[in-house]
Amino acid sequence: MKRSTRKLIIPGTIVALVFALVVLAPVLPLQDVRGMDIPNRFSGPSAAHWLGQDGFGRDVMSRLIWGGRASLFIAVGSALLAAIAGTMLGLLGGYFRGVVELFTVRAVEIILCLPPLLLALLVVAILGAGTWPLILALTILYTPNYTRVVYAATQQVRSLDFVTAQQAMGTHPMKILLRTILPNVLPPLLVQMSLVVASAMVIESGLSFLGLGVVPPTPSWGLMIREARGAMELAPLLLVWPSLALAGTILTFNLLCDRLQSALDPRAITAGGALWLRPRGPKKPLTPLPAPQDAPLLQITDLSIAARDLELVRRVTLSVRPGETMALVGESGSGKTLTGLAMTGLLPDTLRLTGGSALYTRRDGTRIDLATLDEEAMRQLRGDEISMVFQDAAASLNPVLRIGDQVAEAITAHTTLSGEALSARVVALLRQVGIPDPERRLRAYPHELSGGQRQRAMIAVAIAGNPRLLIADEPTTALDPTIQAQILALFAQLRRDTPGMGMIFVTHDLAVVAEIADRVTVMYAGEIVEEGPVAEVFTRPRHPYTAALIASVPESGATRLTAIPGAVPLPHAMPTGCRFAPRCAHATERCRERAPQAASPAPNRITRCLRWEEVT
Amino acid sequence: MTTKMNRRGFLATTGAAAGTLSFLGTKGAFAQDGGTLRFGLSAYPPSFDIWTSSGTAAGTIKMMCHRGLVGYDKDGVMQGELAESWEVSEAGDWTFHLRDALWHDGTPVTAEDVAWTVLEAQKPDSAAYLQGQLASITSVETPDAKTVIMKTAEPQAVLPGWFASYNMCIAKKGSERDSLMGAGPFKLASVDRGVSISVVANPDYYKEGMPKVAGIDAIVYADENLRVAALEAGDVDVVEYVPWQAMAQIDDNAELQLDTTFGPFMYLTFNATKAPFDNPLVRRAIGHAIKREDIAAAAFYERGAPLEHLPIADASEFYNADLANEWSYDPEKAKALLAEAGYPDGFDCTMLSTAQYGMHQSTAEVCQAYLSMIGVNVTLDLPEWSTRVKKGNEGAYDIAVMGTAADNNDPDGLANVVDGALPLSYVRSYGLETPEISALFAKGRASFDTEERKAIYKELEQIAIDTAPIMGLCWREQGYGLAGNVSGFSNMPGQLTFYSGFTLEAAMLG
């Protein structure tokens, strides 16, 4: 059972219990709700009267149960009736649109403009107080809620393929509505229903409290509260029971509704929050080490990343030298993006580093292990030393802040620049990344820029702090080819302008690699399978996977694309031997049994293949 | 109880002591430095109409701004107000001698104003509370500006009592009926409709040294629980209509005073225009079916007493001990009476009460429970008060719960509740003719002899017991809650409790 479904059990059980209790009220051995025992009025709980007696000596427990019956009957009854009416109107309006929509959905929305109280008052004035007028009033009141929900859902479902197909086949609209669309709009309807029941109970109790609802001596919770309020100082418990019953039941319904919503809608956020916001333990002391003279900018050794017990990245080792561009290549799911995120401490909350080290050489020449840093230490590095360009600039820029402010923020995070100097720097940055008319564009919001310009702005944000290591996570993937080329040119320009900056360029596109990188690291299923200088790797790949990747690049003159058969294995179903073996044309029994170690076919080169000597 | 005062009250009424009670005003410090009294009203007056009965809250406001020819002192003894003295002639003509009083606008109160008031209020369509009684006044003469002579067809011993009613205030000739411009101790200062009414002391008030406070803010607290809370929180100095469940709590509070009196009573009215309540046997059966102690306990938190006869207090000289328990709780007798009336298995009916006042609803609930035991299945109808009044006036019910006080402590004050000759009203049974009772009331009014009147009212009560034009349920205490520093204000005794607004002129703070 899913966690979200499991969470339904408790409120579901309570609701079921409450329902069972009120439905069974007539057969339960309860005392007469009207039976007065005035000499014993306001008696406390006793063996005969578990919850005591009220101002007329009537048994509070049986009144509570029967009261719940009245309250729930009204609430559930009106919720159901409103659901029926609202669903019909919503279905019709959403399916037929046009005039039908006007007379169903729009007409019903008028009710929303009427004060609910007035509606109840008018209905009670016309029909007199009582259970049925109350149900009618609440039904009218809640119909628009359902209509809106069903209308929205119907519109969504209506445009789906299987509905259009049925329309094309000439199925009667009513049949489509009932057979196809109704089942599809049921989940939001269900959620709406528990919401309405809770809300109807609140209103019912309020009206009964005002004397506009249920007529005594029929008990209802609102009525019991009304009666008990006068004697609040005499017998406070009498106020407590119905209040508890009412609030408790509504609470349970609200809870049920919340959980129903998350169970029915998997997209809804179930857990998460953000671990980075929570202080975790005492601050770890930083232990910078002196770096050797020719230490690389970043030296990752045996780095592993896992989600719970699933290892997603395993023993990755790579290094980046100042001024060097390292391309990290692989299919989606290979762990390349995770490796990049780990270097900035921006891994999703569900993931953590499980081993290895990542030694980073700072401006002052000391080295620190990124794998041991806490959030605050990591934050100080971010933007200043290590920066990141994300894949989807449209989502990665804050939609409600101006571009200029977002760039400025990246500057002020690490400097004390302000005022004129700050805006000058922002303009300079925007100009550097090739945004035309930067003085004016800095006032633009992200949605006002083109895709390419957004990516340029994103790069401006990343380089604002003059980072020494820039991690670019598929920065061109979401763009169309001409823009891609421009952005790549911008990166190339950046390399020329800032010769000391190292860069990790995460991509799945080998063509890009050839254009921009000095070295290339190929990842497959969380492991590095090959590493080496770009030119060498491309001319002579020493791993079957790399070879297959290169073969799959559409080259001019190639007649057809050689796709790699099969798919990347899932983390929980990793092969025991070589992880590429199931898809490898050269795999042997030995490959499937034994995980290959990294081998070095040449200086500066690494491959993780048992048979590299034979097959490449 | 309080009806000890009743006799004195009656003596004053009959004129034996009339005019001799000159007003003893103490020449005190001029009043208007006494601060502002905050009075918690139970409802916003639906109308300020001087002659119609619009409830206690309206009465209280009217008693701040208006005065009648006569009134009552704090012990319930009738005293002169706009009339300094009054006497009755052998022929039964009443002469009132007016004092020098001024209207709020500074003009003097004249005999002409009084005559105009009487003539207006006795018009058939005046909707005046006392229209029926006033109609018996055949002429009003004003020999001079300070003398009014009223002549009646029959001698009316109780006539001055009518002019003590807060629904019979004297208005300046030609003024609007709902004007609060009167000759009373306070002048209207401001009105926030539905919220509050503020009055300030009238410096020209005819009683020297009164009123004692500079003004009164009458603030509406429709919710009885909040009214008590406001008193406890110190938001108001006086509240009317203390809910019964809160009486003990106010009594126990050292910082507050509780002033209660027995007087008002609860009873049932019937719709006699249709079966089954057109049958006196059925009406009596209802009376024998209900255990009154339970109403006193459940609706009035033990601050009530059974009422099993006409509402004449046991301290009154008109009290008939031998009739006191004629409507006592006796379910067997109730069933027998029902069977005799042709309803051995009972019947279904609706009972009108109101959800607005807790004790009306509780009384109805207890009655409902007891009536079900003799096979009478009652459906409650509990609209808000104004609808309940309307339904009562229209007879849109079978049986109704009612609570009120008589007009005064004289048995004639019961006429308004029992006399079927009066116009249709929610305070009386609907369409119930009581020719014998009406005649006896008239006879009682015409007699100036106490012993003779005793006999008349005994006969009347006996007839009432047999025909049950109303059904007594219980007496109730009626209470005012006061802050510790309030003095001078008092709850007037017995049936006069709703006249307590008269004593606001003497109320002091501090």
Next chain:
Amino acid sequence: MLRYIAFRSLVALFLVWIVVTIVFLLLHLIPGDPAELLLSGGNVAADPQAVAAMREKMGLNAPLWQQYLDHMAGVLSGDLGVSFRDGAPVIEQIALRLPRTLEVIIAAALIATGIGVPLGTYAAIRTDGKADAVISLFASAALSTPVFVVGSVVILIFAQQLRWLPAGGFVAFTEDPAEHLKLLLLPAGTVALSLLAVITRMSRASVLEVLQRDYVRTARAKGLPVRAVLRRHVVRNALIPVLTVLGLEMGTLIGGTVLVEFVFNWPGLSGYLVSAVDARDYPEVVGIVMTISVLFVLLNLVVDVVNAALDPRISLGR
């Protein structure tokens, strides 16, 4: 933008017109004759002749369509008529009552937003932690407890026991500002409580959603301090849906505060509406309903405009 607002206002006016028409017709459908109710205020059944005269005076003897047209003509010229009860101009009474109701609602909205947004944000930050559980439970409980229970309890505590605040009532601000604010506190606080629950839940959900957004990661990648990320990127963006909900909730509160007004003796618009319906005071009922629905649609429009101001992606031009 202006064109959009003008268009929306037209639609709103149309809606109000329909609502007023419906209410006008419904009122004449409900039993109870205003003239008779007015005249039987005393203890006696109203005199049929007097009732007929009063009906004539009230204009109730004309055909319904004519009454309707007369009334609408009055409304168009800014005249909402006079009360059946005492001849007071309806517009004056509304002008007196409306600010009091708005005051409670606005005070409640301020309290609810001031507390609810930080509370919801904190709960979101501590998702599934103890604080989150406590806050979420509090919000659900606040949402589930009827205002009349809350009202009774706070009066008992703050007025009767502690005597810190008056139990209820109203004093004009111009008369005694301090007392006015003291009196406002309990009703506003009570309304705020349920509003607070809504705002807290909404803030929590909204912050949780925003926290998953890529731009928050970008903000972190800049090396911004946690508080700056929260303030500038998380809360600011999360506020937009919260404010929308707040606006809609406030809309339903206009005319929906009757229980609070009853419990605290606050003379606002809702209580006025109830008494007007009780008395079948048609001009008052129609006037109040019109006021409430105008405010309701106006508020919806304001919500849209504010949304557009806060979120530059939304353009009102369609």
